[in-house]
Amino acid sequence: MKRIIESILILFLVSAGLPAFSQKEMHPNPAAAYVNFLGYKYEIRKGHDGAEYGICIFPDGSECNDFDFFRGLCGRQYSYCALKGCDIKTKTEDRGTYSVQYAVCSCMDSVGVVHDIPLLDFMEQHGDTLIKTNVAHPLKKQNWDRKKVNKKQ
Numbered sequence: 586m587k588r589i590i591e592s593i594l595i596l597f598l599v600s601a602g603l604p605a606f607s608q609k610e611m612h613p614n615p616a617a618a619y620v621n622f623l624g625y626k627y628e629i630r631k632g633h634d635g636a637e638y639g640i641c642i643f644p645d646g647s648e649c650n651d652f653d654f655f656r657g658l659c660g661r662q663y664s665y666c667a668l669k670g671c672d673i674k675t676k677t678e679d680r681g682t683y684s685v686q687y688a689v690c691s692c693m694d695s696v697g698v699v700h701d702i703p704l705l706d707f708m709e710q711h712g713d714t715l716i717k718t719n720v721a722h723p724l725k726k727q728n729w730d731r732k733k734v735n736k737k738q
Contacts, residue, residue, distance in 0.1 A: 614639070616651035618715040623665060627651065657688030657704070665708060666690035674701065 617639050620627040626642040639651030641660060649659040657664060657673040666673040671692035678685045688704040708714060 614651075615715055616655035619655045619665075620651055622713070622715055623663065623668070625663065655688065655704075656686050658686075664688070665704065665713075666692075669707070669711065671707075673704070676701070676703075 617627055620639070620641040625644070628640045628642065629637050630640055631637055641649050641651050641654045643649070643660055643663050647660070654660045654664070657666075657675040661667060661673050664673040666688070669690070669692075671690040674689050674691050676687055676689050678687075689701040690704055690707040691699055691701050692707075693699050702710070705715070
């Protein structure tokens with residue numbers, strides 16, 4: 586009995602020193618952060634099975650699953666890559682027991698060579714990140730007119 590009380594006391598003391606995190610302090614999912622960073626509307630919806638999923642709503646009213654958009658599977662003309670003048674592709678890597686899908690920005694340099702750069706690396710190269718919450722989205726940062734950008738696509 587004494588050991589049980591000691592164990593509970595030790596557990597209490599150890600856990601008392603750990604910081605408590607609320608949901609607001611946790612990092613959002615990267616797909617939601619990407620949608621918000623770009624300034625598009627983000628909604629959480631419930632499927633028929635009750636599971637929640639995120640939706641990105643683009644300026645033209647079209648919609649896309651947030652993770653599909655983040656992976657470059659839809660809404661390509663609204664992607665960070667497109668806003669920077671590049672194409673976006675989806676890369677799939679086989680890692681043995683599982684595979685990974687992610688977006689790459691496909692950009693042509695001044696001599697005509699095409700470079701594929703993972704989306705998050707490309708964002709970092711341009712001084713942007715999804716981790717900081719106070720970063721303005723690129724349309725505001727570059728003083729771009731969204732209507733002009735969309736008409737080019």
